[in-house]
Amino acid sequence: MNIENIVVTAAEMKEIEKKAADRGLSYYQMMENAGTAAADFIKCKEKIKGKLVLVFCGKGNNGGDGYVVARRLQQEGGDVNIVMVDGEPQTTEAIQNKILCEGLSIPVLGIADLTVQIVDKAYIIVDGIYGTGYSGALKEEAHWATQLINDSPARIYSLDIPSGVNGDSGIADPDAVEAYYTIVFHRYKPAHKMASAQKYCGNMVLADIGIDSMQEV
Numbered sequence: 001m002n003i004e005n006i007v008v009t010a011a012e013m014k015e016i017e018k019k020a021a022d023r024g025l026s027y028y029q030m031m032e033n034a035g036t037a038a039a040d041f042i043k044c045k046e047k048i049k050g051k052l053v054l055v056f057c058g059k060g061n062n063g064g065d066g067y068v069v070a071r072r073l074q075q076e077g078g079d080v081n082i083v084m085v086d087g088e089p090q091t092t093e094a095i096q097n098k099i100l101c102e103g104l105s106i107p108v109l110g111i112a113d114l115t116v117q118i119v120d121k122a123y124i125i126v127d128g129i130y131g132t133g134y135s136g137a138l139k140e141e142a143h144w145a146t147q148l149i150n151d152s153p154a155r156i157y158s159l160d161i162p163s164g165v166n167g168d169s170g171i172a173d174p175d176a177v178e179a180y181y182t183i184v185f186h187r188y189k190p191a192h193k194m195a196s197a198q199k200y201c202g203n204m205v206l207a208d209i210g211i212d213s214m215q216e217v
Contacts, residue, residue: 035068
């Protein structure tokens, strides 16, 4: 089986995750695996120690993945700051991971705290605002964040899919994040294979989040 050729929709991915959870791989562990895999990839590509890393987190599980990345990159010596774009996390797993970041004294900024000057100093930006279930237009706060991200000289890494791109249709907000690398979790989604989304996805790499080891078919 060549997993590079397998494409699953957002709904199919949810079902895959549910089956993995039923087999004993918790949603919390999947989030930990996803964020750790993303951080491992980033640290293989970039010098982390002493560099300013901004991790933009939404309030869902994509943001939860971002909190894991923040924690892991801080452990590598990065000067990590978290930016909460949509306010406090809303899922159990994301809340748990934000608490862990706070325990490590990782600074957490609200979107109102963000300035062009802060973003322009970043060496690496991690985009964990919205995942593959995103649809519609970017909200005002997210729109401001993605504009700052795209205008930044930082190297941009998106988690699963660039924020502002619909994972199934490939339809993108004009100000969707334009990533240097998109770290795709488990399997490619339809948008990853669409020419219209390539401007946003940039280079892509698949990351194992532990589901294959649960003998998912």
